[in-house]
Amino acid sequence: MIIQPRVRGFICLTSHPEGTAEHVKQQIDYVKSKGEIKDGPKKVLVIGASTGFGLASRITAAFGSQAATIGVFFEKPAAPGKPGTAGWYNSAAFEQQATEAGLYAKSINGDAFSDEVKKQAIELIKKDLGQVDLVVYSLASPRRTHPKTGVAHASVLKPIGQPFTNKTVDFHSGVISDISIQPVESEDDINNTVAVMGGEDWKFWIEELKAANVLAEGVKTVAYSYIGPELTYPIYRNGTIGKAKDDLEGTVPFLNELLKDLHGISYVSVNKALVTQSSSAIPVVPLYISLLYKVMKEKGIHEGTIEQMQRLFAERLYSGSAPALDEKGRIRVDDLEMREDVQAEVAALWEQATTENLEEISDIAGYRNDFFNLFGFNLDEVDYEAETNEVVRVPSIT
Numbered sequence: 001m002i003i004q005p006r007v008r009g010f011i012c013l014t015s016h017p018e019g020t021a022e023h024v025k026q027q028i029d030y031v032k033s034k035g036e037i038k039d040g041p042k043k044v045l046v047i048g049a050s051t052g053f054g055l056a057s058r059i060t061a062a063f064g065s066q067a068a069t070i071g072v073f074f075e076k077p078a079a080p081g082k083p084g085t086a087g088w089y090n091s092a093a094f095e096q097q098a099t100e101a102g103l104y105a106k107s108i109n110g111d112a113f114s115d116e117v118k119k120q121a122i123e124l125i126k127k128d129l130g131q132v133d134l135v136v137y138s139l140a141s142p143r144r145t146h147p148k149t150g151v152a153h154a155s156v157l158k159p160i161g162q163p164f165t166n167k168t169v170d171f172h173s174g175v176i177s178d179i180s181i182q183p184v185e186s187e188d189d190i191n192n193t194v195a196v197m198g199g200e201d202w203k204f205w206i207e208e209l210k211a212a213n214v215l216a217e218g219v220k221t222v223a224y225s226y227i228g229p230e231l232t233y234p235i236y237r238n239g240t241i242g243k244a245k246d247d248l249e250g251t252v253p254f255l256n257e258l259l260k261d262l263h264g265i266s267y268v269s270v271n272k273a274l275v276t277q278s279s280s281a282i283p284v285v286p287l288y289i290s291l292l293y294k295v296m297k298e299k300g301i302h303e304g305t306i307e308q309m310q311r312l313f314a315e316r317l318y319s320g321s322a323p324a325l326d327e328k329g330r331i332r333v334d335d336l337e338m339r340e341d342v343q344a345e346v347a348a349l350w351e352q353a354t355t356e357n358l359e360e361i362s363d364i365a366g367y368r369n370d371f372f373n374l375f376g377f378n379l380d381e382v383d384y385e386a387e388t389n390e391v392v393r394v395p396s397i398t
């Protein structure tokens with residue numbers, strides 16, 4: 001099959017197996033170029049391991065400190081006439097490259113919110129690794145079927161209290177328009193979003209892993225959050241998703257108590273705004289990211305997902321001393337994004353941005369390139385006119 005991008009709205013319906021493999025290889029090469037992470041993790045479970053920050057975490061653990069990794073994700077293999085999802089190909093490529101490097105890597109493809117997948121992960125850890133010393137929680141999902149009640153919760157991206165109007169960009173066409181988003185009509189929208197993206201499922205995972213005695217002495221667990229600039233507060237941090245992030249962050253003290261007897265610890269790391277499948281779906285955010293990229297690249301402080309996760313592991317989680325935390329107890333690797341000079345420049349550009357000047361004053365080109373890279377497209381190393389090997393199987397998939 002010859003595979004080209006097929007875009008609908010903010011999603012790309014196709015993914016390129018050799019392209020995603022090249023993208024994974026570039027991330028592996030980056031981690032190797034930074035050298036060994038001394039005293040890094042050795043046996044790692046990554047929940048949400050196939051794309052974005054979770055994939056970058058898995059790559060960092062494996063190639064930064066030779067960790068054995070188990071990845072959990074929800075992806076689709078190729079079907080006749082239809083390529084698999086990017087996360088499927090990423091995981092196949094990761095496993096192949098890890099195995100070639102002599103590293104253990106196995107994956108579970110299924111619903112991480114379910115009890116069944118948690119049981120599968122526990123069985124696999126028991127059989128192959130005994131215990132894990134790091135659990136990364138990096139799920140991003142629009143829905144969750146609650147394992148105890150059976151209720152299907154759908155998350156929403158809405159402001160709370162009043163409508164929100166601001167600029168947004170269609171990053172494919174580069175057209176900037178005003179968007180107005182109506183606020184939640186009831187508490188249900190908030191509760192459902194918290195049920196999907198809040199901390200309960202992280203808590204369930206850690207409780208069940210602990211009860212099964214598969215967490216090692218001194219275990220660490222980390223989940224990811226976001227804050228961002230004031231201009232996105234109404235839709236992000238003060239909106240429904242922000243309530244879910246408050247809940248996720250609020251889970252840390254509970255987990256620390258739970259892990260106390262193992263001398264374990266839990267963290268939330270606040271990461272930088274980056275182009276991922278999840279963030280491209282949030283109104284207003286792609287325009288902010290394309291202005292942010294411009295400013296951070298000009299200052300020489302831009303990072304992608306792999307640079308963020310390598311820095312999180314090397315300089316925060318495994319630096320040899322306890323990481324500095326903010327007033328709310330969070331690790332901050334969004335420190336460069338949130339620098340005053342960066343935010344002031346982005347805010348000034350935000351006021352100026354129009355469809356006409358967008359290419360010039362923003363890095364919308366970099367945004368688009370990163371977006372296509374997520375699906376294995378726009379990579380110089382890949383011949384997109386060539387036949388692909390689309391039926392890639394993840395060798396160890398359960």
Ligand code: NAD
Nearest residue numbers: 048049050051052053073074112140141224226273274276
């Ligand atoms: P992503 O969409 O790239 O990754 C989501 C992962 O979750 C994938 O591996 C996917 O397969 C998996 N997943 C989704 N539903 C699942 C299910 N039911 N069962 C098993 N796996 C499932 O997203 P991302 O942007 O890397 O987000 C990861 C975390 O990082 C989220 O908590 C997000 O809020 C946070 N974060 C993102 C940004 C950003 O700008 N992208 C910034 C800071 C924090």
Ligand code: NA
Nearest residue numbers: 051052053054
């Ligand atoms: Na992820």
